[in-house]
Amino acid sequence: MFDEGGSYVSSATGDNFRNYDEQVVNAAAGVVQAKLYAFPNVSLTPAMRDEETTCLIIGGKYNGSSTTTYYRVNVCPAAGQQSLKANGAYTVNITNVTAAGETDPGDAYDHTQLRMDYTLNE
Numbered sequence: 001m002f003d004e005g006g007s008y009v010s011s012a013t014g015d016n017f018r019n020y021d022e023q024v025v026n027a028a029a030g031v032v033q034a035k036l037y038a039f040p041n042v043s044l045t046p047a048m049r050d051e052e053t054t055c056l057i058i059g060g061k062y063n064g065s066s067t068t069t070y071y072r073v074n075v076c077p078a079a080g081q082q083s084l085k086a087n088g089a090y091t092v093n094i095t096n097v098t099a100a101g102e103t104d105p106g107d108a109y110d111h112t113q114l115r116m117d118y119t120l121n122e
Contacts, residue, residue, distance in 0.1 A: 038084055040084050040085055041053070042082065046074050046081065046082045053075075053076065054075045057071070057105045058073055062099070062101065065100065069100045070101045070104065070108035071097075071116055072114075077120050093121065098116060098117070
């Protein structure tokens with residue numbers, strides 16, 4: 001897992017999620033561009049705390065804070081089912097962050113509330 005500067009971050013609570021430690025992350029002008037492979041997945045009723053929905057853990061600094069906090073973002077429309085296709089390309093656009101995230105990436109994975117608004121482009 002990586003923070004917004006591209007530094008590797010491990011979970012203090014144990015890795016109950018997949019880390020991509022060879023992932024390259026570029027941050028410039030408020031934009032983070034990264035690529036990773038995820039297996040095709042279908043989840044008819046994705047939830048914030050389920051273990052079936054493919055998600056990203058995103059680190060960032062909320063509202064000018066110097067502390068990096070972490071957020072879970074399910075890779076599906078916020079109010080819809082997940083249908084990730086083989087060789088698909090998806091873009092997550094974060095449009096608003098409503099509160100600081102969790103201080104630990106593992107806690108963000110387990111968190112039940114969505115603390116940001118986003119859209120998903122296929």
